[in-house]
Amino acid sequence: MKILGAIFILLASTFTGFEVAKQLSERPRQLRQLKTALRSLESEIMYSNRPLHEISHMLSKQFPNPLSLFFKEFEQRLTQGMTTAKEAWEHALQTHKKALAFKEGELEVLKQFGETLGQHDRYSQQKHILLAINHLDREEQDALEQQNRYEKMIKSLGFLSGLLLVILLM
Secondary structure (H helix, E strand, C coil): CCCHHHHHHHHHHHHHHHHHHHHHHHHHHHHHHHHHHHHHHHHHHHHCCCCCCHHHHHHCCCCCCCCCHHHHHHHHHHHHCCCCCCCCHHHHHHHCCCCCCCHHHHHHHHHHHHHHHHCCHHHHHHHHHHHHHHHHHHHHHHHHHHHHHHHHHHHHHHHHHHHHHHHHHH
């Protein structure tokens, strides 16, 4: 019975370490997806005459969750017509920020971008999108550095902390 408990503790702590490490790898992946989404948004704004809610609907179909849910929420707020693009963007960001793997830096970039969304002509909007992408590039580099530095250590720490707990309990 002790061995079964020890195995369970070891598996649980190892799983916890892998889950925490997964969050480190999720952040750069979601940042890459967000930059791709912003590039798609830029091309749609520049070269099509679609309204913003249609572009958001298209983006919600192209990307996996949680980014898809973010754009779906943004689209729904826009189609309700009760809010501006800025308010809809901010509401979607507040609603889904816990599901997104972004830190405060990325959230601030997105919030600032949302304040400019739909308030300028095409060329000014394009500049704001490119500025947001440049900021997200820096955040992605930081996320990759953190992933490379800490991911393996956190996985090992999960296993080793479980092993320590098993040794102390036996």
